[in-house]
Amino acid sequence: MFIYEKKLQYPVRVSNKDVRMAKAVLNQYGGADGEASASMNYLTQRFSMPLNETKGLLTDIGTEELGHMEMVATLFKKLIQGATRDELIAAGMGGYYANHETCPFLLDSDGVPWSAKYTQAKGDPVADLYNDMAAEQKARATYEGLIVLTDDPLVKDTLRWLREREIVHFQRFGEGLRLVEEYASNKRYF
């Protein structure tokens, strides 16, 4: 069961609206390597984990990623809120506005809808954990791209914090992988 807590995991602040940045940030919401993909990956894969350590890890990181979806959606909303018609059109967000107004939607920056194809669950813990480590590195790289795209120190602060979490998760998944490999080498389960 999941219980909502009415607060963000880390504050999200912006100095000014910035529609172009809102568009770029959408990648981390509904993009291939975004927070929705991460959360759905981990919360699904946990059902085939052989160890309690990795069941816990995937549950807890998958839950944290739900909180990151909320942070990214909040960042999007704050960046696009109050934009004028000309600003929306100039940023290439006219079509988006016609469809969703200023509501965050599960698309990447090019308008490609989120898909379960972005997730993996092989039922094999070694394959899944390698996949998850790669996913964290891809998300880190995306955050680094986003940090380059803005001069707003408040937006950079939120993005840097999210980037840092990818590194922590990568570390923990690596430890989880080591535990699973030790377990597999002691027990032939195929």
Add this chain to the structure above:
Amino acid sequence: MIRRNNLINEEHLMLLDIQKLEFAIYDLALFLDTHPNDPAALYRHKMLTEQLMQLKHVYEANFGIMSVMGHELGDTWRYIDSPWPWDK
């Protein structure tokens, strides 16, 4: 108006303290998932969760519950009325 601003500020600062504590606890939890017998991490987790429970109790009594599992002590459901995270 000044009183109202002070209240908003007080709420903001207390929420920030809760966010800090919860972040530390969550990060320790991830570490404990892969190091379940680490005594230092277990001890820190225990100390911080105690602090968090106390602080949350004070926050929820003053500003309304932050989750539907909290106990609303007032006579109105303040949960919906405090600002939502994306509206702050």
